[in-house]
Amino acid sequence: MSERIPIKDISPVKVHKPDPSQHENAYTPRSRIYVRAVEGTLETFRRFFGLIFLGTFAILPWLQYNGNQAILLDIGAQRFNIFGLTLWPQDLTLLAWILIISAFALFFITTFAGRVWCGFMCPQTTWTFIYIWFEEKIEGARNKRIKLDQRKMDFDKFWRKTLKHSSWILVALLTALSFVGYFTPIDQLFIDFFSFNAGFWSGLSVIFFTLCTYGNAGWMREIMCTHICPYARFQSAMFDKDTYTVAYDASRGEKRGPRSRKTSHEAIQQQGLGDCIDCNLCVQVCPTGIDIRNGLQYECINCGACVDACNGVMDKMNYPKGLISFTSEHELAGGTTKIVRPKLVGYAVVLVIMVSLLVYEIMSRVPLEVDIIRDRNSLYRETNDGLIENVYSLKVLNKSQTERVYQIEVLGLKGHRYMGNNQVKVQGGEVLNLAVSVAIDPYALKETVTEFRFKVFSIDGDEPVEVSEPSKFIYQ
Numbered sequence: 001m002s003e004r005i006p007i008k009d010i011s012p013v014k015v016h017k018p019d020p021s022q023h024e025n026a027y028t029p030r031s032r033i034y035v036r037a038v039e040g041t042l043e044t045f046r047r048f049f050g051l052i053f054l055g056t057f058a059i060l061p062w063l064q065y066n067g068n069q070a071i072l073l074d075i076g077a078q079r080f081n082i083f084g085l086t087l088w089p090q091d092l093t094l095l096a097w098i099l100i101i102s103a104f105a106l107f108f109i110t111t112f113a114g115r116v117w118c119g120f121m122c123p124q125t126t127w128t129f130i131y132i133w134f135e136e137k138i139e140g141a142r143n144k145r146i147k148l149d150q151r152k153m154d155f156d157k158f159w160r161k162t163l164k165h166s167s168w169i170l171v172a173l174l175t176a177l178s179f180v181g182y183f184t185p186i187d188q189l190f191i192d193f194f195s196f197n198a199g200f201w202s203g204l205s206v207i208f209f210t211l212c213t214y215g216n217a218g219w220m221r222e223i224m225c226t227h228i229c230p231y232a233r234f235q236s237a238m239f240d241k242d243t244y245t246v247a248y249d250a251s252r253g254e255k256r257g258p259r260s261r262k263t264s265h266e267a268i269q270q271q272g273l274g275d276c277i278d279c280n281l282c283v284q285v286c287p288t289g290i291d292i293r294n295g296l297q298y299e300c301i302n303c304g305a306c307v308d309a310c311n312g313v314m315d316k317m318n319y320p321k322g323l324i325s326f327t328s329e330h331e332l333a334g335g336t337t338k339i340v341r342p343k344l345v346g347y348a349v350v351l352v353i354m355v356s357l358l359v360y361e362i363m364s365r366v367p368l369e370v371d372i373i374r375d376r377n378s379l380y381r382e383t384n385d386g387l388i389e390n391v392y393s394l395k396v397l398n399k400s401q402t403e404r405v406y407q408i409e410v411l412g413l414k415g416h417r418y419m420g421n422n423q424v425k426v427q428g429g430e431v432l433n434l435a436v437s438v439a440i441d442p443y444a445l446k447e448t449v450t451e452f453r454f455k456v457f458s459i460d461g462d463e464p465v466e467v468s469e470p471s472k473f474i475y476q
Contacts, residue, residue: 074184442475
């Protein structure tokens with residue numbers, strides 16, 4: 001008991017950070033981020049993807065298919081219409097497949113190219129940049145916005161702030177209406193909302209999502225990415241040394257420092273300076289306010305804004321581009337990136353298998369479901385002509401979007417008498433409750449419980465549909 005546990009002294013790791021006193025607009029965790037506008041190849045590419053995403057989001061709920069809204073996720077009716085496919089609660093396995101495939105696709109993309117989803121396609125990023133665009137057009141460039149916020153309230157500041165927030169609210173409202181339009185008929189939603197005739201839940205949903213969009217994209221912005229979104233916390237588990245991420249080439253950039261544009265590149269190198277002129281533009285254009293020169297950080301969303309800003313500076317200085325670029329750890333160390341590697345291949349194989357299974361399940365899905373419920377009031381009864389009768393309730397669900405006519409037959413019960421409608425017409429998406437009875441001579445029954453099947457099949461349409469469900473005939 002007198003032995004002591006040996007203690008090892010571990011010195012803390014020093015992380016290089018720029019000296020805040022050397023930069024007028026240095027960023028701290030609590031300071032507001034004023035994002036500077038940037039132009040470049042990646043910025044154009046990101047805007048293109050954002051436009052496609054935004055256009056798809058806004059247009060899809062307005063599309064029509066067979067006279068109905070093409071995509072309508074009707075939670076109240078427990079029915080999801082996706083063009084010609086109708087999903088019911090019984091088809092939740094398809095939804096599970098879709099979610100799993102989406103997750104593995106995200107893992108695959110992250111392993112290959114880092115957080116490009118966050119930087120180019122994430123709704124939070126897309127709407128944040130839309131709000132920043134309105135901010136720039138109304139309040140001016142970055143320096144003007146900083147000075148505007150430092151001024152006391154006057155008429156110029158008042159009308160600019162009012163116009164900016166009005167634009168933000170309008171974008172948030174249109175976003176909320178489009179989003180809720182996926183769950184309720186969108187054309188009627190717009191009419192009812194602006195005529196103040198919307199239902200309680202639809203109206204409340206529009207207001208709720210308007211406030212969420214306005215708050216997230218207008219005020220919270222990078223806080224959603226750095227403190228709320230869980231993706232940034234576990235992304236490192238999918239990274240390896242061959243993952244493409246936005247990175248700063250410290251071996252080329254250090255030692256950083258300002259210099260005249262007239263000084264040649266060779267003269268600068270002779271002075272012991274790297275290519276980084278310490279202009280701080282890479283920080284000013286970053287939507288999360290980080291300094292990429294400090295290395296890979298969980299706040300980085302791989303939007304590439306710092307890459308475009310740095311390449312622009314390198315052009316002006318007549319230096320080679322790529323001081324900040326999409327690269328891998330192996331390339332920074334002077335090696336080459338291995339694109340085909342076990343982790344990436346594994347994700348790809350699993351993704352292909354799951355997509356194949358999803359396609360197979362959709363193709364083999366039968367758009368008809370039959371549930372059979374026995375009459376619980378009595379096991380059986382004897383008819384006036386001496387037959388034994390069992391009563392059943394058939395629920396016929398037409399999972400397609402068109403009207404179908406079905407034939408009902410009883411299999412495996414010789415000498416039976418079927419009483420009830422044997423042909424039914426069921427509308428698309430309708431559940432038909434049908435009461436039928438089956439009677440048989442008791443001398444034809446060899447057991448107290450006899451198993452048989454109800455067969456329901458379509459007798460119209462180009463694609464025949466058939467479902468056979470088991471049931472039991474009881475006599476004791």
